[in-house]
Amino acid sequence: MNKVVVLIPHYNNPLGLIGSVASIDASEDVDIVVVDDGSVNERIDEIRTNNAFKTKGEITYLYLKKNQGIVHALNHGLDYIVNAHQYQFIARLDCGDTCIGKRFQKQKKFLIENSEIKLVGSNAIAVNPAGKFLYKTLFPEKNKKIKNRMFTNAMFLHPTVMFKEEILAVTGNYPTNYSAAEDYAFFFKIVNKFETANMQEFLVQYEINPSGISFLKRKTQVWSRVRVIKENFYFGFWPVYGILRNVILYILPNSVIQIIKRLK
Template sequence: MNNIILLIPYYNNSKGLMKSLQSIDQDEELDILIVDDGSINKFEENIATQNFKAKGKIFFEYLHENKGIETALNTGLKISIEKGYKYIARLDCGDICLGKRFAIQKRFLEDNPEIKILGSNVLAVDNNDKFLYSIDLPLNDRDIKNKMYFNSMLIHPAIMFSTEILKTVGLYSLNYKSAEDYAFFFAISKSYKMANISEYLTQIEINENGISLQKRKQQVACRIKIIKENFYFGFYPIYGLIRNYILLILPYRFILFLKKIKK
């Protein structure tokens, strides 16, 4: 049995799922857990298996109704714990792995046992795979935790973490719609060290018609709530609140424009 499991929540995106599975290097050693969140447009298990060429198995879990990504993720975490995996990684349908992502992340975590969650720099493309911008993140624990008050300094589909932290942190909260990852990372930051790798190990798809962007205002509002719950009087929390209140009123197309010209 491999000691890494890749958790992929699925909802009505079979094309994106196959794209993600195809991107995993054939030399990687990991298993995959796909959690179907009550989809209408199902994928075929045999086709998914055929598109996965790495050294591992695919497990499938089906929720009877659509309950949201938080429930799908928590279902996946519980199964991963029960199966005894040492590391849990993440990927979303439509996002792809670059190079030997999982081997690189596993090696880093084992060489740096004080680090319990690890991300990487990320490339962003549109739904036609046209490059939009790169996301360059702080690399060390201190900078990540300080700048978490601005925005998430770990990209959710690019992370790998030690399963042992769930004993302390628990599962994803259901109280922060569209910002469950941000709350999860803040909870981890209170007890464990974090890091990013400077390599671009994941490519994420930015779909302007996607659910995550449709719920952007809800996401920013929840981010503000999380910042307030973790607030102290200092530069990073104060600036982070101001920044996110501004983001709450700005149209996303303008923000995307700024990201493009910056990169």
């Protein structure tokens, strides 16, 4: 019986789902829960997806009757996972993003060996939709730096994280009132209650897509982030800096932000 489950939301991207599933190393001991968020145009091909899954696990498909947005799909998946009473570790992956090496084995081992850590992410490699390298994304390793810098932006890339199922009894599911920034609000709840870390290995390759949420809803996302910062605000360097930084990001065009990321 596997103790790790990978939660993947899906919406009109069956080929991306197949690619993500196929990227999981054959030696991994993981199950997958795919939540389809009311796809209409491009439905999941379960046969091809199952054939692409070479690991020692099973895929469960959950279908929402209508499109409600990624946060509802994620929460539906979390409810299913918790009610299964089977899994100790929950990992995330998005359609089109791929795993590098034995990602889940490494993260599970890290969480077992560091019992005080409840969530772990990793560094990642950004590519364009054609798979061409764009830049590397680096995150702070230790809890103190993560907690401080959360006031500027999420210090975890969503598809890189694995966390212990037990924390959901304290944090609850993804908040539904922070449009396009549900992961940021969720991570903030976690770092306020538990210790976290980022492995410094590159364990995920993720796609920068001009039609993705981070592009199409960037201003909404940044404004939601500002709301999260305000709700966790105290008078100190990081909260003040975080507010100012996100106001500037709200003003800057996407093209400039991508150039800055490449320079970093």
